[in-house]
Amino acid sequence: xxxxxxxxxxxxxxxxxxxxxxxxxxxxxARSPRLKDFLPDLDPELSLDWNGKSFLGLPxxxxxxxxxxxxxxxxxxxxxxAGAAEANYLLFRQLVQAGDEIITEAPGWPQAGVMAKAIGAxxxxxxxxxxxxWALAPAVVACAITPKTRMIFLTNPxxxxxxxxxxADLRALAALADRHGIWLVVDEVYAGLEWxxxxxxxxxGLTAFGITTGSVSKALGLQGLRTGWMICQSxxxxxxxxxxxxxxxxxxxxxxxHIAEIALRPERLAASLGRARAEGAEVLDxxxxxxSGDPRLSWHRPEAGLIGLxxxxxxxxxxxxxxxxxxxxxxxxxxxxxxGLPHHIRIGAGGGPEARLEEGLGRLSxxxxxxxx
Numbered sequence: 557x558x559x560x561x562x563x564x565x566x567x568x569x570x571x572x573x574x575x576x577x578x579x580x581x582x583x584x585x586a587r588s589p590r591l592k593d594f595l596p597d598l599d600p601e602l603s604l605d606w607n608g609k610s611f612l613g614l615p616x617x618x619x620x621x622x623x624x625x626x627x628x629x630x631x632x633x634x635x636x637x638a639g640a641a642e643a644n645y646l647l648f649r650q651l652v653q654a655g656d657e658i659i660t661e662a663p664g665w666p667q668a669g670v671m672a673k674a675i676g677a678x679x680x681x682x683x684x685x686x687x688x689x690w691a692l693a694p695a696v697v698a699c700a701i702t703p704k705t706r707m708i709f710l711t712n713p714x715x716x717x718x719x720x721x722x723x724a725d726l727r728a729l730a731a732l733a734d735r736h737g738i739w740l741v742v743d744e745v746y747a748g749l750e751w752x753x754x755x756x757x758x759x760x761g762l763t764a765f766g767i768t769t770g771s772v773s774k775a776l777g778l779q780g781l782r783t784g785w786m787i788c789q790s791x792x793x794x795x796x797x798x799x800x801x802x803x804x805x806x807x808x809x810x811x812x813x814h815i816a817e818i819a820l821r822p823e824r825l826a827a828s829l830g831r832a833r834a835e836g837a838e839v840l841d842x843x844x845x846x847x848s849g850d851p852r853l854s855w856h857r858p859e860a861g862l863i864g865l866x867x868x869x870x871x872x873x874x875x876x877x878x879x880x881x882x883x884x885x886x887x888x889x890x891x892x893x894x895x896g897l898p899h900h901i902r903i904g905a906g907g908g909p910e911a912r913l914e915e916g917l918g919r920l921s922x923x924x925x926x927x928x929x
Contacts, residue, residue: 654676868900
């Protein structure tokens with residue numbers, strides 16, 4: 557199985573190999589805490605050996621994962637992984653074979669396309685409707701199902717538009733999975749940062765074919781822990797994924813799992829999400845004003861999460877992103893071509909003060925004015 561690079565990672569590799577940018581427009585995760593924030597809750601005598609620990613991950617962490625998702629399932633329905641990306645990878649490798657079909661959304665997280673190509677499966681993309689705020693209609697997904705469909709892979713909130721799949725639509729999708737016996741995987745890495753309503757239910761609680769993946773990376777800013785999970789009611793799926801993980805990242809990240817467990821304790825989780833929501837909402841207001849104030853830009857403000865897509869008139873997004881990265885602007889944003897949308901750019905509200913977003917927006921405004929003259 558040869559895995560080829562997708563456009564998003566290719567662009568990141570290329571642009572970070574040179575001198576680092578000074579400002580970031582489109583940081584995709586909440587401001588990261590520091591290790592010192594967790595030291596008072598860490599036992600200095602903690603052994604970093606995984607011998608004697610559960611191969612599924614720390615039981616206390618697995619229970620926290622279920623609690624934050626609002627799921628009344630056994631802790632054995634959770635497997636701790638090296639981020640949501642590994643959870644997704646394990647599922648693609650274990651559940652999909654050559655000749656199968658994977659239905660996914662467009663735009664969406666590009667991992668599905670990379671894995672489908674590597675496995676020899678066929679990727680079937682169902683479009684999100686930009687004119688309807690990037691909505692995804694369950695009826696469109698239903699029309700894409702064939703006897704070869706093995707998996708439906710979605711993100712909720714959607715990466716990169718921030719559109720939510722509401723509960724009624726999730727239940728309709730769960731009914732499709734039940735009716736056809738199709739695995740329905742929903743990546744929830746931005747769950748907890750909803751702006752337009754409550755958090756939708758996790759798919760693992762709506763159908764026996766539902767699999768939820770997530771992590772502490774985005775909403776909590778703990779990307780460096782590389783700690784995520786999958787939740788599934790099927791013991792066989794969990795066991796198969798655990799066996800495959802043993803042949804990759806192996807057993808467990810003891811320190812990362814202990815810190816993640818602390819981060820997901822109810823009182824800390826509520827406080828962390830509260831800070832991320834307050835900062836994110838303020839920056840989204842600023843981004844909304846910026847987009848509204850430039851005639852070449854338009855967007856549908858995200859319903860959840862920290863990133864969204866803005867349409868750019870008069871140029872392609874990648875040309876704009878590359879010009880903005882070059883001197884004198886030295887500012888990073890991700891072109892929509894990373895998601896197959898050449899006339900868009902990804903902008904975001906994450907990163908905190910270190911992103912220097914306000915300066916970055918000033919530089920982007922200057923570049924757009926220069927190009928209009």
